Amino acid sequence: MAEISLVDVSMRDGNQSLWGATGLNTAQMLQIAGATDRVGFRAIDFASSTHMAVAVRYFREDPWERLRRVHAAMPNTPLQYITTGMRFIAWQQADPDFMALTYRCLQRSGIGKFIMLDPMHDADAVIAGARLVKQEGGAQVMAALTFTLSEVHTDQFYADFARKLAACPDIDLFYLKDPSGLMSAERVRSLAPAVKAAIGGKSLEIHAHCTIGRGAVTSLAAADLGIVDAIHVGIGPLGEGSSLPEAGRMLANLREAGHSVAVDEAMLAKVSDYWWRLARAEALPPGTPQAFDASFTRHQIAGGVMTTTRRQLAELKLEHRFDEVIAETERVRAELGHPIMVTPFPQMVMSQALFNVIGTERYAQVSDEVLRYVMGKFGRPTSPLDPAVEAAIRDRPRAREIEREPSFPTLADLRRKFGPHMADEEFLLRAVMPSDQVDAMLAAGPSRGHYNPDAAPMLRLLRELAGRPAARDIMVEMPGLRLALHGGAHVA
Amino acid sequence: MIRRLFIANRGEIALRVIRSAQRLGIVTILGASESDKDSLPARLADEVAIIGPAPAAQSYLDVAAVVAAARAARADAVHPGYGFLSENAGFARDLAAAGIIFVGPDPAGLDAMGDKLAARRVATEAGLPVVPGGEAADANAAMARALETGFPVLLKAVAGGGGKGMKRVTCAEDLPAAISMAMSEAQASFGNPAVYVERFIGSGRHVEVQVLGDGENAIHLGTRDCSIQRRFQKLVEEAPAPDLPDAVRAGLEDAAVKLTKRLSYRGAGTVEFLVDAETHDYFFLEMNARIQVEHPVTEAITGIDLVEQQLLVAGGAKLTLDQSMIRPHGHAIEVRINAEDPAEDFRPAPGVVTRAAWPAGPGIRIDSHIARGGVVPPFYDSLIGKLIVHGQSRAEAVAGMARALAALRIEGVPTTTGLHRRIMADPRFMAGGVDTRFFENFV
Numbered sequence: 001m002a003e004i005s006l007v008d009v010s011m012r013d014g015n016q017s018l019w020g021a022t023g024l025n026t027a028q029m030l031q032i033a034g035a036t037d038r039v040g041f042r043a044i045d046f047a048s049s050t051h052m053a054v055a056v057r058y059f060r061e062d063p064w065e066r067l068r069r070v071h072a073a074m075p076n077t078p079l080q081y082i083t084t085g086m087r088f089i090a091w092q093q094a095d096p097d098f099m100a101l102t103y104r105c106l107q108r109s110g111i112g113k114f115i116m117l118d119p120m121h122d123a124d125a126v127i128a129g130a131r132l133v134k135q136e137g138g139a140q141v142m143a144a145l146t147f148t149l150s151e152v153h154t155d156q157f158y159a160d161f162a163r164k165l166a167a168c169p170d171i172d173l174f175y176l177k178d179p180s181g182l183m184s185a186e187r188v189r190s191l192a193p194a195v196k197a198a199i200g201g202k203s204l205e206i207h208a209h210c211t212i213g214r215g216a217v218t219s220l221a222a223a224d225l226g227i228v229d230a231i232h233v234g235i236g237p238l239g240e241g242s243s244l245p246e247a248g249r250m251l252a253n254l255r256e257a258g259h260s261v262a263v264d265e266a267m268l269a270k271v272s273d274y275w276w277r278l279a280r281a282e283a284l285p286p287g288t289p290q291a292f293d294a295s296f297t298r299h300q301i302a303g304g305v306m307t308t309t310r311r312q313l314a315e316l317k318l319e320h321r322f323d324e325v326i327a328e329t330e331r332v333r334a335e336l337g338h339p340i341m342v343t344p345f346p347q348m349v350m351s352q353a354l355f356n357v358i359g360t361e362r363y364a365q366v367s368d369e370v371l372r373y374v375m376g377k378f379g380r381p382t383s384p385l386d387p388a389v390e391a392a393i394r395d396r397p398r399a400r401e402i403e404r405e406p407s408f409p410t411l412a413d414l415r416r417k418f419g420p421h422m423a424d425e426e427f428l429l430r431a432v433m434p435s436d437q438v439d440a441m442l443a444a445g446p447s448r449g450h451y452n453p454d455a456a457p458m459l460r461l462l463r464e465l466a467g468r469p470a471a472r473d474i475m476v477e478m479p480g481l482r483l484a485l486h487g488g489a490h491v492a
Numbered sequence: 493m494i495r496r497l498f499i500a501n502r503g504e505i506a507l508r509v510i511r512s513a514q515r516l517g518i519v520t521i522l523g524a525s526e527s528d529k530d531s532l533p534a535r536l537a538d539e540v541a542i543i544g545p546a547p548a549a550q551s552y553l554d555v556a557a558v559v560a561a562a563r564a565a566r567a568d569a570v571h572p573g574y575g576f577l578s579e580n581a582g583f584a585r586d587l588a589a590a591g592i593i594f595v596g597p598d599p600a601g602l603d604a605m606g607d608k609l610a611a612r613r614v615a616t617e618a619g620l621p622v623v624p625g626g627e628a629a630d631a632n633a634a635m636a637r638a639l640e641t642g643f644p645v646l647l648k649a650v651a652g653g654g655g656k657g658m659k660r661v662t663c664a665e666d667l668p669a670a671i672s673m674a675m676s677e678a679q680a681s682f683g684n685p686a687v688y689v690e691r692f693i694g695s696g697r698h699v700e701v702q703v704l705g706d707g708e709n710a711i712h713l714g715t716r717d718c719s720i721q722r723r724f725q726k727l728v729e730e731a732p733a734p735d736l737p738d739a740v741r742a743g744l745e746d747a748a749v750k751l752t753k754r755l756s757y758r759g760a761g762t763v764e765f766l767v768d769a770e771t772h773d774y775f776f777l778e779m780n781a782r783i784q785v786e787h788p789v790t791e792a793i794t795g796i797d798l799v800e801q802q803l804l805v806a807g808g809a810k811l812t813l814d815q816s817m818i819r820p821h822g823h824a825i826e827v828r829i830n831a832e833d834p835a836e837d838f839r840p841a842p843g844v845v846t847r848a849a850w851p852a853g854p855g856i857r858i859d860s861h862i863a864r865g866g867v868v869p870p871f872y873d874s875l876i877g878k879l880i881v882h883g884q885s886r887a888e889a890v891a892g893m894a895r896a897l898a899a900l901r902i903e904g905v906p907t908t909t910g911l912h913r914r915i916m917a918d919p920r921f922m923a924g925g926v927d928t929r930f931f932e933n934f935v
Contacts, residue, residue: 034800035517038493068817069795075809076493108816270517445884446795446821 001258005042005230006247007205010275012045012082017209021050025059026066026447030073032274039271040263042205042230043113044427046070046079047106049089056429057437060444064109064425069449071110077113078140084379085116085129089432090408092377097411098431099134105424107137117144117177118342121157123164130170140172142205144344145176145195149297150338152383155194161237163198169471173203175232178218179342180300181211181242181290185221195324196227207232209242211302212291216245216253224260233286236272237279241287248272277453299326300341305350312354321357328353335389337381339411344369363392371402458483472476494518494593494807496568498562499537501573502552503626504859504877505783506533509571512799514538521565523558525551527869532861542564546871552576555583562592562644569593569806576870576872578782579606595806596759597781605754605779608650608688612776618754620747620776623766625690634671635691638664644694647671649678650686658724660692695769695927698726698777699733700762701748702790704801706811710752712745713794714820716762716786716927719928720915722838727908728915729786730825731793733767734886735925740772749815751779760787769927785828785878788859792824792882823886827912829860830874831905838908840874843867846904851896855882855889876907890922 015023036044052063071079086093088102103114114133118125130141143165145158158176165171176183176192183191188206196204206222208215222228231254232244239246247268254261279286303308313319332353339345347370355365372378374385374393376451393399409417414431422430465474465485476483496519499509510520510533522537527546534540541561544551551557553576564569570587572595581602584594596602605611612622625639627650628634634721638645638661647659647670658912661670671687679685698721715735718726733741748763762784764777787798796813805811831845832838845866850858858876862868868876881896883889894916900909918934920926 032513034515034804038517065795065819068813068819072796072813072817073800073804075804075812110812110817395716449791449795449797 001260002223002226002228004228004254004259004261006040006250006261006263007043007045007207007230007232008039008041008235008247009207009232009244010036010235010238012047012080013021013207014234014243014287016048016050017234018238018241018242019284021054022058022283023284025451026055026061026069027449027451028278029066030069030447030449031367031451032271033070033073033113035267035271035274037077038264039267041077042080043080044074045115045232046081047111048082049087052429053089053433056433056441059446059447060441061124062425062441063429064105065447067109067111069162069447078141079110080113080115081106081111081239082115082144083129085118085125088428092408093379094408095410096128096132098408098414098428099425100136101411102135102428104136105428107133107139109425111139113140114144115142115144115175115177116171117146118379119146119342120382121146121161123161125379126165127168127170129433130168134170141170142173142175143171144177145174146340146342147176147183147191148180148338148340149182149300150333152338155191157351157388158191159194159198162195166199166202171202173205174199175205175207175230176222178206178215179340180296180302181213181215182297182300183208183218184214185218188218188222189225192222192225192227204227205230205232207244210240210245210287210290211242212293212296214292216250219245220249220253220257220461223254224257229470235268236275237284238275239287240289241285242290243287246287274453276454278451281453281456299329301326301329301346301350302341305346308347309350309354309433314401316358318358325339325350325353325357328357332356335386336370337383337385339373339381345373348373363389366396366398368392368398371399375399375402377402494595495523496565496567496569497595497803498523498541498542498565498567498570498592499560499573500552500562500570501576501578502528502531502533502861502872503875504861505573505785506531507536507861508859509573509799510537512797513571513803516800516801516803517798521562521567523552523561523565524668525871527867527871530867532863532866536699539565546577546869548871549774551732552872555580555586558583559586559590559592563590569803571595571802573873574782574785579780581606593806594860595802597755597757597761601755601757602781605761605781606651608648608652608778611778612858614754615751615776615779618747618751620751621774623690623693623775623777625688628671628687628689631668631671632838634669634687634689635664637713638667641689641691644692645689646692647674648690649674649682649684649686650688651682651684652678693766693768693775697733697767697769697925697927699736699744699767699774700764700765700780700784701745702784702798703748703752703757703761704798704805704811704813705752705755705757705759705761706805706809706871707756707758709814710749710757711809711811711813711815711818712749712752713790713798713818714725715741715744716789717925718786719926720921720930720932721928726828728791728825728827728921729789730823730886730889731789732820732823733925734823735923736767736771740774744774747774751776755779757781759805760798769925785875786826788828788857788878788880789824792857792880793820793822794818795821810824821833822884823889824880824882825889826878826880827893827897827915828875828908828909829877829879829900829902829912831868831876832908833906834908834910837905838911840870841868841906842870842874843905845876845902847901848903849901850877851879851899855879855892855894856896857882862902872913876902876905879912883899886924887922890916 055061055063208218233247234243235247356362474485521539523543577583581599584599644662675685697719709849715733716731718729720728762780767774833841862876881893
């Protein structure tokens with residue numbers, strides 16, 4: 001019997017896993033922020049640099065304004081931001097001064113908890129990121145122990161990694177992050193105690209995706225151990241699928257197992273109802289429970305990447321070589337030091353496998369991403385690369401060109417470029433995004449503050465009708481409703 | 493944390509509070525009079541409690557009835573809206589005694605700001621400039637005060653608000669008659685005959701600052717200008733106040749925050765100033781310890797839901813906003829659409845609205861409880877809705893408001909729509925920064 005908290009990932013990871021990170025705009029989140037705050041979650045997984053870029057590019061919404069307004073409506077629950085430490089929107093590692101400014105602005109805008117994730121499990125990189133966060137404010141820092149299956153990612157590996165981090169006073173807590181949903185209940189029963197022994201009094205959370213139907217059972221097994229403090233969940237249509245276990249179901253299961261969870265069930269039901277109404281109004285696909293797929297634990301290639309590769313093979317009329325590509329993917333991953341199979345690495349590894357299978361010889365053709373990875377531009381690989389493969393990859397003219405690519409400019413250079421008086425938040429966006437996208441965002445003005453899922457389809461209809469100048473007067477009549485649209489009026 | 497909220501008000505503000513409360517997942521109970529039991533707020537509230545018959549004195553102003561209804565409804569908080577019991581410290585005390593949260597400042601804060609003299613004293617202590625003047629117990633004292641401050645003077649009820657009982661007196665001969673009228677009006681309206689005499693600023697602008705406090709911290713959400721008034725009743729409001737030097741604006745905002753901190757104020761409040769239109773000298777007038785009718789213009793430029801903030805602070809939360817998080821954008825204007833007859837000197841004109849075609853579109857917000865078939869009862873004020881337009885600039889907001897007013901159609905009762913259309917076309921208004929004498933030269 002344990003005291004378990006829940007962390008709601010609906011707005012960030014749920015939205016990203018199920019709706020491509022483009023599902024939700026500011027008004028849609030703001031509308032439910034106040035109620036979500038009252039459910040009793042330990043934290044709300046809310047933003048990442050991907051989400052901030054999507055806000056600008058896709059919605060023309062100011063991501064800083066979004067943070068401030070949502071934070072204003074949520075006095076009780078910390079907003080969580082996930083970062084790989086030294087990157088903000090651009091793929092390149094940024095200058096530490098630039099990142100310090102980013103962390104300052106994020107904390108000023110309302111971020112209260114950071115997830116520090118280094119996909120290569122480089123402890124020094126995590127500690128450097130955590131230190132920058134703490135230097136710029138009082139937010140909590142949670143270190144990610146990113147789970148994958150490989151010969152190097154043993155319980156001992158995670159325990160050693162966690163022990164190094166736990167010694168750092170800038171890291172407050174940890175979580176077992178299983179982005180591909182590979183962790184079994186059996187594995188968590190050995191892994192969580194090994195990690196807990198290494199982190200001592202620091203708190204441990206679990207984040208187990210449902211990609212092959214394991215997330216809920218693994219999370220419950222973790223709760224039963226009595227050493228895990230919080231479980232990550234998605235609410236209503238933003239749970240299950242490739243997202244996290246559904247919150248209402250998880251709450252019921254935890255209570256069934258005798259655990260106590262300080263969550264307001266009625267309020268959770270209200271929030272869930274809102275997300276369901278929104279999903280229906282916007283035709284966004286809800287997460288559904290997934291069947292177990294044993295092969296996934298071997299190749300770990302997400303569905304999207306798999307589909308793309310199949311299509312590419314079909315276009316080349318080489319469909320019959322698909323199994324070969326899968327086997328080659330496993331081999332390439334090992335040769336590249338077992339990168340964790342989360343974006344961008346599955347795409348990178350599988351396209352290399354495809355080149356290797358259809359090309360004249362292995363590593364004859366190498367993508368820029370693989371080159372950058374091998375040259376350490378994404379960080380230090382988890383385990384050593386195969387020396388022969390590394391040499392083969394590095395020995396080409398393109399490698400020397402990439403070596404000469406300009407690195408991320410210094411903060412001072414960027415300040416000079418944009419002028420000393422530009423506000424910090426606008427400066428950070430302009431430094432990493434095309435200026436026309438930032439201009440369009442600014443021209444669009446503040447985001448809307450209200451969203452009503454029940455009215456959304458009607459407003460869409462009206463907008464389309466109003467866009468037809470030939471129809472001056474439009475009347476919609478049905479039982480209980482009479483709607484008149486007269487020429488000259490316009491609907492936002 | 494508030495779970496069941498009783499709304500002790502009616503009309504558009506009741507609807508406004510219901511919307512924010514429901515968004516927070518709070519169960520809403522509307523305390524309605526008999527005549528409002530079928531109103532739009534009553535239909536949208538989760539529950540309705542009848543607090544008394546139609547006349548306000550027996551319903552919305554009846555402290556015992558409202559407290560009893562809130563208690564019977566198992567409410568853990570009461571939102572008073574504006575007007576009615578919103579600044580009644582006795583009501584706040586009775587609620588506290590019943591274990592119910594009053595969504596507003598504590599009774600001591602209400603006392604401090606409800607009495608104009610006490611407010612003036614606190615403001616002076618906080619370092620705010622005040623208009624020369626003072627209290628007068630009778631006509632002789634009033635004359636002495638008036639001679640001290642110089643004519644013209646303004647007479648105000650010490651316990652009053654909302655412009656009731658205010659009189660402007662231009663010369664000594666008119667003072668005795670005016671003072672006796674002001675005192676009897678003050679007695680009738682507020683149960684306290686005391687009046688206050690202060691210097692009347694010839695060309696004054698009414699500028700106010702929206703504040704939020706949590707008892708410790710306080711922030712401002714910028715200025716509003718409410719100089720367009722008829723008989724001391726606001727008609728048009730805008731944010732930010734136009735045509736003010738930056739230093740003056742900053743001075744007003746700082747002064748408002750200073751006062752809010754001095755009072756350890758909790759909730760939303762408005763600090764009102766009189767700004768001399770020529771010199772830009774400013775004087776503290778009063779602090780309204782409640783949500784204001786014109787709060788939407790501030791919401792439009794800041795993106796902050798003020799009612800939500802009131803509910804959060806009342807529920808025990810600390811402000812998560814700090815001053816750096818408030819970034820006003822663009823300009824917003826609100827006009828009050830009242831059911832009043834322009835042909836009858838704007839006499840309130842209750843009735844049934846047979847058609848209500850409110851405009852819609854980018855930047856337009858409507859706060860109204862009146863749709864087709866909506867009833868404007870004769871018992872209460874005549875406000876049927878507020879039209880708020882937000883634009884990137886003041887010029888854009890004025891033009892947008894003119895277009896929105898052109899599209900607005902209310903039938904069944906006469907309204908102030910035509911008056912507002914003329915205001916939007918007035919070159920002085922279009923230029924911005926008019927003083928409170930705007931209507932003296934208005935055709």
